[in-house]
Each structure stands twice: as structure tokens, then as C-alpha cells.
Amino acid sequence: MNIFVAGLSYQITDADLKELFEEYGEVSSAKIITDRETRRSKGYGFVEMSNEGDGQRAIEELNDAEYDGRTLSVSVARPRTERPAGGGGNRGGYGNRDRNRY
Numbered sequence: 001m002n003i004f005v006a007g008l009s010y011q012i013t014d015a016d017l018k019e020l021f022e023e024y025g026e027v028s029s030a031k032i033i034t035d036r037e038t039r040r041s042k043g044y045g046f047v048e049m050s051n052e053g054d055g056q057r058a059i060e061e062l063n064d065a066e067y068d069g070r071t072l073s074v075s076v077a078r079p080r081t082e083r084p085a086g087g088g089g090n091r092g093g094y095g096n097r098d099r100n101r102y
Contacts, residue, residue, distance in 0.1 A: 001055030025054025
């Protein structure tokens with residue numbers, strides 16, 4: 001079960017997050033999301049728990065709980081939405097201008 005955790009202190013590490021959730025069962029992985037450029041925590045992360053029942057219990061116990069001086073928001077992680085490759089969109093250019101201006 002993949003769990004989304006927000007409201008984390010910016011000083012928390014992957015190991016701290018794993019330790020917090022291990023109280024509720026076996027943790028497969030714990031990852032704090034960091035800014036690519038600064039490498040600083042964005043204040044949220046994901047925890048993968050081996051057992052769904054343990055994951056549900058962790059969500060119930062830790063959601064709205066205080067940890068390291070901050071209130072946590074804990075929920076089932078939503079699957080990533082498929083995004084088309086290549087970025088793109090309508091960038092720059094002159095948009096939809098009337099070509100018969102003169």
C-alpha cells in the first residue's frame with residue numbers, strides 16, 4: 001500500500017519517515033520528495049507498506065497527528081496520472097492573430 005504524507009518538517013530524512021511508520025508494520029520504502037535543484041525537502045513524501053491493513057491503521061493513527069512540531073496529513077497515495085512525453089503545450093509564438101491585418 002502506497003501512502004502519501006504531507007506536512008513534514010523540512011529536516012526529516014527518509015530514515016526518520018521509515019521509523020515513524022515501522023511502528024505500524026513492515027515498511028518496504030520511505031522517500032522524502034526533494035527539490036531537484038536545491039535538494040531541500042518539499043515537506044512531503046511517500047511510504048510503501050507491505051501490508052494493507054497495517055497501512056490503513058497507520059493512516060488512521062497518523063493523519064492529523066503532530067510530528068516534529070507539524071501536523072501531518074496522511075492518506076492513500078493516488079496513482080500518478082499519465083502525462084504525455086515532451087512537455088510542450090502552446091508556448092510562445094504569436095497565438096491566433098488575424099493574418100489579414102493590412
